[in-house]
Every structure is written in C-alpha cells, then in structure tokens.
Amino acid sequence: MKAMILAAGYGERLRPLTDVRPKPLCPVVNVPLLDYWIRRLADEGVSEIVINAHHLADQLEAHLARSRWPVRVHLLRERKILGTGGGLRNALSVLDDGPFLAVNADIACDVSVKELFRVHQDSGAPATLLLCRSERFDSVRVNTAGNRIEEFERPARHSGSHLHVAGTRLWTFTGVHVIEPRILRNLPKGVPHHIIDLYEELICQNNPPAAWCVPDLWWREIGSPDAYWALNRECASNPKKLLPQGGNDHGPVFVHPDARVDPDARFQGMVVVGAGCRIAKDAFLEDVILWENVRVAPGVSLRGCIVTDGVRVETDHRNEILLADGRVMKRPS
Known part of the structure; x- marks a missing residue:
C-alpha cells in the first residue's frame, strides 16, 4: 500500500498559528499531526508515503529531514498550490498504478486503513470515502443502502443543518479516501483542481465513489484555533492516549x-x-x-x-x- 498526506494548504482558518508553522506541524500535545500520520500509516502496513508542500515548505522539508521514519517518505513541493485533486495528480508518478490512500494532514481519526482498503476493493468503485458524523461538517448524502455517494451539499444549499431537505441525514467527509489512479490521469498535470469536483463528475457519469459510513468514528480536525485547542485538551485529558504524546x-x-x-x-x-x-x-x-x-x-x-x-x-x-x-x-x- 502507498499513501499521500496532503500538507500543502495555507491553513487560513488556523491563523495566526499557521503564520508560524504549516498546519501539519502545529503540535498536538507536542507531536505534529504529520508525525502521527506517518507512524500510523507505517503501523497499518503502508510502505511508501508522498507528502506535498507549498505553504512554509522549507519547514516541512527540514522537519522530515531531522527524523528517521519507519517508511520511505517523499516530499513534493508545489510551486503554486494545486488543490487536493491537482496535488494527487502531481504525485501519480510516485504512487504508481494501484489504489492508494489519501489523507488530509490536519485531521486525526482511528480508522483502520486495512479495513478501508478492503471496503474499497469489495466496492469496485473509482474511489471510496470514509464518512462519519460530526453535525457541523455533515454535508455528504449517500444512497439508501449507505454505500455510494449521491451528492456533496454546497454551502449555498446546505445552510448549517445536518438534515437534508428530504429528511435524509448527511455525513461528514473525513478527508480520508482510497483512490484509483486512473480517475486522476485525465487531469492536466500542474493545474489546480478540487477533488470534490472530480467526484461530482463521476456521480454525473453514474460511476459514483463508494461510501464507508462509520457513525461512531473518532475524528477530529484542527482547522481553527478553537478546534486546535479542543483537540489538545481532549488528548491531554484522556487516559486512553488518543494520539501519541x-x-x-x-x-x-x-x-x-x-x-x-x-x-x-x-x-x-x-x-x-x-x-x-x-x-x-x-x-x-x-x-x-x-x-x-x-x-x-x-x-x-x-x-x-x-x-x-x-x-x-x-x-x-x-x-x-x-x-x-x-x-x-x-x-x-
């Protein structure tokens, strides 16, 4: 298995902390989430990891160079920020031809990567998205069977409620997904692209991504100073040691x-x-x-x-x- 950790973003909502460090290096109980993901993925059997960088890329490069990692790690610098889809397309030469994992570097969750790959292989879908419940970020509608994505609710249509107009409960996309490289190959290399736009195109082509819905998944993000503070407090106070400390x-x-x-x-x-x-x-x-x-x-x-x-x-x-x-x-x- 190979994986890509998406780490190039500006972290606008987390400012001013991201004026000092790129978001993946903001420490949670003294450990950056980037370190958590590298070691977590290695423990799950991932053999090679690609990390993209743009905002404060020198810091990411220096951080990776200072440590010894249990798997091979590649850093790909983006001269201009390419978005999720563009960043993934840019990394295909390293990720090869098999399905790979993509994960946002600003989240933490207790997903079983091996189980996610199994769900993806059984689905036959072009991609499989890990979904959970969060209410605040619930914006993905799935089919009645709960195994295919039907729609991504946009902010204009999704006014903060976690209930769809038809009464269907929405889900949160965790930022963790398994992707078949073939769906990225038609994207022009070096051009910004949003992965959700690509997934919506697949839905329109009656080839939707699969959904793995895990309602009780422990999932957190550090997209804002209050979310960053809350995750530190939760991890420092919880004897179960949710993250390495x-x-x-x-x-x-x-x-x-x-x-x-x-x-x-x-x-x-x-x-x-x-x-x-x-x-x-x-x-x-x-x-x-x-x-x-x-x-x-x-x-x-x-x-x-x-x-x-x-x-x-x-x-x-x-x-x-x-x-x-x-x-x-x-x-x-």
Whole structure:
C-alpha cells in the first residue's frame, strides 16, 4: 500500500498559528499531526508515503529531514498550490498504478486503513470515502443502502443543518479516501483542481465513489484555533492516549524532556510544555500550550494561552495567542 498526506494548504482558518508553522506541524500535545500520520500509516502496513508542500515548505522539508521514519517518505513541493485533486495528480508518478490512500494532514481519526482498503476493493468503485458524523461538517448524502455517494451539499444549499431537505441525514467527509489512479490521469498535470469536483463528475457519469459510513468514528480536525485547542485538551485529558504524546505525563500536564521547569513554578489544568522551553521561578501556568523554545519570566501568569515558537513572555496574559514577532491576539474561548 502507498499513501499521500496532503500538507500543502495555507491553513487560513488556523491563523495566526499557521503564520508560524504549516498546519501539519502545529503540535498536538507536542507531536505534529504529520508525525502521527506517518507512524500510523507505517503501523497499518503502508510502505511508501508522498507528502506535498507549498505553504512554509522549507519547514516541512527540514522537519522530515531531522527524523528517521519507519517508511520511505517523499516530499513534493508545489510551486503554486494545486488543490487536493491537482496535488494527487502531481504525485501519480510516485504512487504508481494501484489504489492508494489519501489523507488530509490536519485531521486525526482511528480508522483502520486495512479495513478501508478492503471496503474499497469489495466496492469496485473509482474511489471510496470514509464518512462519519460530526453535525457541523455533515454535508455528504449517500444512497439508501449507505454505500455510494449521491451528492456533496454546497454551502449555498446546505445552510448549517445536518438534515437534508428530504429528511435524509448527511455525513461528514473525513478527508480520508482510497483512490484509483486512473480517475486522476485525465487531469492536466500542474493545474489546480478540487477533488470534490472530480467526484461530482463521476456521480454525473453514474460511476459514483463508494461510501464507508462509520457513525461512531473518532475524528477530529484542527482547522481553527478553537478546534486546535479542543483537540489538545481532549488528548491531554484522556487516559486512553488518543494520539501519541510528547513529554512526561502527569495527568493533563505534559513537559517535553528537553524543557526545564523551575521547582517553584506552578501548573494547573492542561499544560503542554514543548522542547527547549524554560519556565522560571514562581511562574504560574493554567490551561496553556507552549510550543518550542518559549521563555517564561519569573512570576509571570499565563491562563488560557497558546504561545508559539521562540516567544519570550515577560508579562501576564489571559486567553491570548502570542507570536515571536510581537503580535498578541485574542484566543477564541
């Protein structure tokens, strides 16, 4: 099996965090989702992975070069962003002729990749999409049997309700799908294309993608600062360890082994401290995420904050996002 991790996007809704890092490298309990997917796919038997890059591509390249991975990993830079369909078409020379997995790098879920491939092979369809329930993102209508895509509801037709006008419950496309390469070959290489447009063309040709509907699937996305915060909180607080966690586990507190915390610093609630951080005497942190190489001065109080790479914190902050360029922005709460 081969796979492609889609990592080229700008992450507009996740700004200002994506002004600092590309979305796949934004850490969840000190571990980027990109790392989670590479190791998860390797554990599931994937032998080779392609990752596309555009926004802050140098960071992605450097990150991949710093680590040893359990499978072969290729990075494909896009000089202009190609969208999901265009990015997949651009990678076909590496992905070969068999069905392959595609997954968005900004989501996490507990899908069985092997089972998804089995469902796809049994379907005979040009692609198979993993669907779940989320209400907020429910926008895909399936047939009565629940095994074929009938329609992708567009925002103009889908005004926030998770019920279709005919009363049919809609589903969320997880960003995880198995694709037959032949359906991409007619797309012009190097030209932006949206994969949903291609799937809609297949529906019009009476050759729709298959659906694998898993109503109780654990699925999360980090498309916005509040979603990013919520996933960190969920993973830090859940003893089941939904995702790999980077640091010493003391309840909802995770301190990276390369961080240094003064014995007189105090933590409360969820606290994640990244590599290279230094927390000084009498600092107080409550519900805080520190990325890497953050310095917190003596006596400083941080509550409900996300502090990005390299920030020196000299004053108190509450419910804010702090960036190394000096910007301080309100965090949705």
